[in-house]
Amino acid sequence: MKPALALLACALLLGGCGAGDVGAGSDAADGRMPVTAAFYPLAFLSERVGGDLVEVSTLTKPGTEPHDLELTPKAVAGLSQARAVVLLAGFQPAVDEAVASQAGEAAVDVTDAAELTPGPGGTTDPHFWLDPTRMAAVATSLGEAFAERDPDDAAAYRANAAALVTDLTALDEEYRTGLASCESTELVTGHAAFGYLAQRYGLGQEGIAGISPDAEPDAATLRELTEHVREAGVTTVYAETLVPPALAETIARETGAKVAVLDPLEGITDASAGADYLEVMRANLRTLREGQSCS
Known part of the structure; x- marks a missing residue:
């Protein structure tokens, strides 16, 4: 879809789009896969694993506390047009609800790959991304999820994920040595x-x-x-x-x-x-x- 037509579609369907909404809501003219990530660490993973093959938008904007995220009707409606919606189930209730109603098979829940465990008071600790080893496991899982949704570029997604795992393994070693x-x-x-x-x-x-x-x-x-x-x-x-x-x-x-x-x-x-x-x-x-x- 040409950019002008994409903007018109957004205006008709969602009451207008911001600069970041077009890519998340429609396949761009350059063929990139639209991906929506729930919050920053998942956006970082999506960008590195997807590379030039994806256009990533983030539900949690910079400076917003993700635990307390509330979504506008426009943001919720836009999920139905993404080909992958990357989330951590249970972390952001508003995202869970929106994904359940709008994302369908586009939902990519990284919870299993992150291997979450109970934190203080028995509440599940969502902060897997502060452990580079868990982050690497999620990167590998995301590479497979993107490959499933875009089989023609599966090899590229897996290669990008492997390169990111290499970077995260090096980061883990820096932490092990430094601490x-x-x-x-x-x-x-x-x-x-x-x-x-x-x-x-x-x-x-x-x-x-x-x-x-x-x-x-x-x-x-x-x-x-x-x-x-x-x-x-x-x-x-x-x-x-x-x-x-x-x-x-x-x-x-x-x-x-x-x-x-x-x-x-x-x-x-x-x-x-x-x-x-x-x-x-x-x-x-x-x-x-x-x-x-x-x-």
């Missing part, structure tokens, strides 16, 4: 997003908030965390992007710890410490090495 010898192995983070990372690299995690950053602690929990920081000799409390740092700053002030910023990589903005997933993960590693006093 192998640290004076402190206890992480105190803005919310309990870093459990998979901590488990992978021999660290412990205590989240100020729960799995969702909205799950703020009560006064008793804050006192317990403050005591934990003192007893464990924690010298750095980690705030994070997209969430106000007030609670982290309070604990740091009470204990004499400093505050540093770890990015849970739920979105990329101009304030992020890198332009993509790999760059921000390496920035996080540098922050952790300093904050945990790693040699």
